Amino acid sequence: MSNWYVITGGPSSGKTTTVDLLARRGYRTAIEQSRHYIDLQRLGGRSVADIRSRQVEFQRNVLDLQLAQEAALDPDEIVFLDRGLPDSLAYYRFLGLEPDARLLEALAHLRYRKAFILSLLPLHPDYARTEDASAQRRIHDLLLEVYSELPIPLVEVPAVGPEERADYILSRL
Numbered sequence: 001m002s003n004w005y006v007i008t009g010g011p012s013s014g015k016t017t018t019v020d021l022l023a024r025r026g027y028r029t030a031i032e033q034s035r036h037y038i039d040l041q042r043l044g045g046r047s048v049a050d051i052r053s054r055q056v057e058f059q060r061n062v063l064d065l066q067l068a069q070e071a072a073l074d075p076d077e078i079v080f081l082d083r084g085l086p087d088s089l090a091y092y093r094f095l096g097l098e099p100d101a102r103l104l105e106a107l108a109h110l111r112y113r114k115a116f117i118l119s120l121l122p123l124h125p126d127y128a129r130t131e132d133a134s135a136q137r138r139i140h141d142l143l144l145e146v147y148s149e150l151p152i153p154l155v156e157v158p159a160v161g162p163e164e165r166a167d168y169i170l171s172r173l
Contacts, residue, residue: 002075002111006084009118010140011131019082021166032082033065038128090142112152116169119159
């Protein structure tokens with residue numbers, strides 16, 4: 001068991017905003033690797049459409065980044081992660097892909113203390129977020145399904161303001 005807490009939820013649910021608020025309050029945080037991967041690829045000249053069109057490659061590379069990030073974290077330090085490994089399984093299911101064997105192995109040895117799933121907010125598409133409202137809801141439901149299948153306590157966070165969400169999470173560690 002670690003002192004790591006996952007902040008998850010469907011696209012545009014306020015995950016990064018919440019994690020950023022927790023960082024400003026002095027907590028250690030870890031970035032969302034899927035957006036990081038997209039940003040790295042864009043710096044290399046690839047378009048988001050090209051990156052997203054190769055979903056198996058995309059999911060595997062995000063998994064590599066997530067595994068490396070978590071391997072570098074101190075399990076004794078309180079850390080808030082912007083998405084966790086189970087999120088990858090939800091996306092594999094959403095995309096109808098066979099999960100990577102490394103993901104399944106990692107899921108068998110999860111060390112998260114708790115996961116907080118943020119209630120959905122209105123969808124705000126941006127350069128990296130390509131889902132529509134229907135996909136947003138489906139991904140959120142798959143995240144609930146995946147986390148519920150794992151031995152990780154799951155706390156649903158209501159759709160309140162960002163500061164209230166951070167307070168809600170901190171009061172339930």
